[in-house]
Amino acid sequence: VIAPVRIALIGAGRIGHVHLRSILSHPETCELAVVVDPYQPAIDDIRESFGVDQTSTDLAAVFDDPTIEGVVIAASTETHASSIMEAARSGKAAFCEKPIALDLEATDTALAAVAAAGTMLQIGFQRRFDTGYARAKADIVEGRLGNIEMVRDAMRDPAPPPPTYLAKSGGLFRDMTIHNFDCVRWLKGDDPVEVFAMASALTGDEIRDIGDVDTSVITMKFPDGSLASIENSRRSGFGYDVRTEVFGSEGAMLIGESRQTSVRWLDGKGVHEDHRYFFIERFAPAYEKELLSFVSNIRSGNQPVVTGADGRAAMVLAVAAEESLKRRQPVNPVDVASFAHTEAAHAQS
Numbered sequence: 001v002i003a004p005v006r007i008a009l010i011g012a013g014r015i016g017h018v019h020l021r022s023i024l025s026h027p028e029t030c031e032l033a034v035v036v037d038p039y040q041p042a043i044d045d046i047r048e049s050f051g052v053d054q055t056s057t058d059l060a061a062v063f064d065d066p067t068i069e070g071v072v073i074a075a076s077t078e079t080h081a082s083s084i085m086e087a088a089r090s091g092k093a094a095f096c097e098k099p100i101a102l103d104l105e106a107t108d109t110a111l112a113a114v115a116a117a118g119t120m121l122q123i124g125f126q127r128r129f130d131t132g133y134a135r136a137k138a139d140i141v142e143g144r145l146g147n148i149e150m151v152r153d154a155m156r157d158p159a160p161p162p163p164t165y166l167a168k169s170g171g172l173f174r175d176m177t178i179h180n181f182d183c184v185r186w187l188k189g190d191d192p193v194e195v196f197a198m199a200s201a202l203t204g205d206e207i208r209d210i211g212d213v214d215t216s217v218i219t220m221k222f223p224d225g226s227l228a229s230i231e232n233s234r235r236s237g238f239g240y241d242v243r244t245e246v247f248g249s250e251g252a253m254l255i256g257e258s259r260q261t262s263v264r265w266l267d268g269k270g271v272h273e274d275h276r277y278f279f280i281e282r283f284a285p286a287y288e289k290e291l292l293s294f295v296s297n298i299r300s301g302n303q304p305v306v307t308g309a310d311g312r313a314a315m316v317l318a319v320a321a322e323e324s325l326k327r328r329q330p331v332n333p334v335d336v337a338s339f340a341h342t343e344a345a346h347a348q349s
């Protein structure tokens, strides 16, 4: 009998709850070692909601415990890089939520520590584990769409996150569009050579006041001339919205089922379906699959499906989009090192 993998969870906020549920749901493959969060109310909430008593407010409970094999980093973004490095130094595999860090410099420092230690790092781009997206990718690789000439990717959140989150998020492109950058480069199987961003702050003063944007359109061009567009909004009146269209020389594919139940109601007011209102519901199975994949990679020694290099490549595109927005012209992400400010503009505000 193979013993379950001992996992620690760092960060007990919104997404920490999602990952904790996955860990606790699979006692045959993984075992919760400890949940760490310096914020006592978050710990109290976890103890009450999940009935777990392996909790701590001190990160030493993770990194000083040699029996812990894997670390799930779901804390606020500005803490990711240091936890990744601590995990590498203590020889533990790490699953880290997006983005790896708030800027490219910290991303590279964290990835260098992982490379030096030879440990495993998986990044939380959960779309790759979604049934629809995974199927689309498989079909693209098989050539069912011919050459991919256009990808259209849209994501909208029901409402902006709280101001405390926004101020430390790194801004729309690094925090939110990063999912779309990963998705588009993964589906296309290549990196763009041109990125052009337009964006506004339309949802109210809060986001404009911290110098961020909440509504954007980004267009991209790939080396073979194919194109992509990404649309984002921090607010959507009907709830979470994620839709992707892949258009190839021999066909197209639409990804983005949002119904909770496969039922359609017809009445005097029209035709109605239910809708998964938030990303937590929409991607629930994908979040569970990515976590199980991480645990199984720890046992098998296999490479993760989403690597640190993928996390970095998406961050490069986010920085390029910011530079394009500033210059009001397209930029080539290859030139990222020459962009004046690759640090996150809103990180410290």
Ligand SMILES: NC(=O)c1ccc[n+]([C@@H]2O[C@H](COP(=O)([O-])OP(=O)(O)OC[C@H]3O[C@@H](n4cnc5c(N)ncnc54)[C@H](O)[C@@H]3O)[C@@H](O)[C@H]2O)c1
Pocket: 010, 011, 012, 013, 014, 015, 016, 036, 037, 038, 039, 042, 059, 074, 075, 076, 077, 079, 097, 098, 099, 124, 125, 126, 165, 175, 279
């Ligand atoms: N993949 C996704 O779809 C997805 C969705 C939501 C959030 N995220 C990412 O997950 C991270 C957390 O987001 P959230 O929405 O859960 O935020 P949140 O604000 O709800 O929770 C963050 C938690 O981290 C804790 N924390 C802060 N510093 C810490 C430290 N040093 N060690 C341990 N815990 C610490 C905070 O006390 C808080 O409880 C962010 O990086 C975000 O980008 C990813």
